[in-house]
Amino acid sequence: MSGGIPVRCPLCRREHLYAPHVYPCSCGTPVSPPLQRGAQPLPVTYVTWEDDWVTVRCESCGRCDQWPQPELGCDCGAVLRIPVKPAASGPAPGHAPLPLHIPLPPTAPAPRPAFHPVTIRTARDAVQAAALYLRWLGYKDIRRAEQRASSGVGLIAPGLRAQVEPTTRSMSLRDIECVWLAALNDSSVPVCFSLAGYTDDARARADGLALPLFVLDLTGTPQPVNSPADELISTGA
Template sequence: MPESVPVRCPSCRRERRYTAPAYACACGAAVVPPLDPAAVPTAVTHRVWDEQWVSLRCMACGRAGQWPQPELGCPCGTLVRIPVARDGTGPWDEVVAAARLLHRLGHRDVRRAGRRPPGGVALMATGLLAHVTAGGRPAALRDVEILWLAAMARSARCVHFSGAGYTADARARADGLAVPLFALTAATPPRPLNDAAHAFLGPAADWD
């Protein structure tokens, strides 16, 4: 299930938890608006058509579409608009490429996690946590360790994607922790970089 975030009403200051709904893409996969827990919710004072929709891309097929803006009705009578996370760290297509690979490997519930790792985007599915490091810098030792620790806390497997490669100590640490590492570009499928990544792919390594 999608993670929930705490939402404080800007009018009465009462806090409630909100879970974004899942919408069905034409391909059959679920599209879930990625909530931004760091942004401040706002009260809806009047309706503007363009503000009632957000542009989201399906993690499974890459199709872009318009979906309802997340909103929550407070008991005080205020309608609260909940901010949706934006990338701002690198090509969104790279995140979609990572999500499509995970979907192809059988993780049908891939979605953006509510909390973002430093300098990247977090994806999650049942029993799996993935980080995509963007922004044009190589993934560092700390990126690998943060992912591994976060996955251990969830009793989940983990996998890392990077659009700008990895530092030498990051690759060494990943090998020691058996964290799969993938090189990522928007134009080509993710490429496995270590033994753990080849094992993660399994029979998919031979797919066209």
């Protein structure tokens, strides 16, 4: 794992000490993006979903996963993208490749490491926290929905359609019904995440539709709001 490195803002020349977040690999080993020491940070002027993620290789098992791109907010208002070393392919030195599938007894629950949240400071952090949580639940290839929603941010994956409301606005009855109808149209599981919660009629409608609702706290840990959310946590994807 990478330790803290000195970072100088190229705009105001302020110096910072930056340490990347640590995430859990599927094998249970904590990993973090390997930072390029001495590399110049780049101010973020245009954001795309692809630029928000980097490939990180676990040094224990050799698995490569997508994790949030390391970034630092400077006091001058600039957002700095911290360069990361490219991930090497293949098994880790001294380790044999892990088998792709290890059969488990029919009654054994699927192993799932502890969820490691990302602190929410911005709306973008809230969307990343929801994406990380969905990946932790077992959904793969999570990406932004191509069609923009009337509010919030849409995330999709095979068999999943999620809506994230990263503002201080509570999700409404209409929001819940729109997500449910969109998921029904493509035979996906609908899920909602909200930073400010839900209106009473939205919660009642979600319960009737068996639609999982989560509230994002500022630590980045989604909290289940209704029983469908509890069930999703229990079963996973």
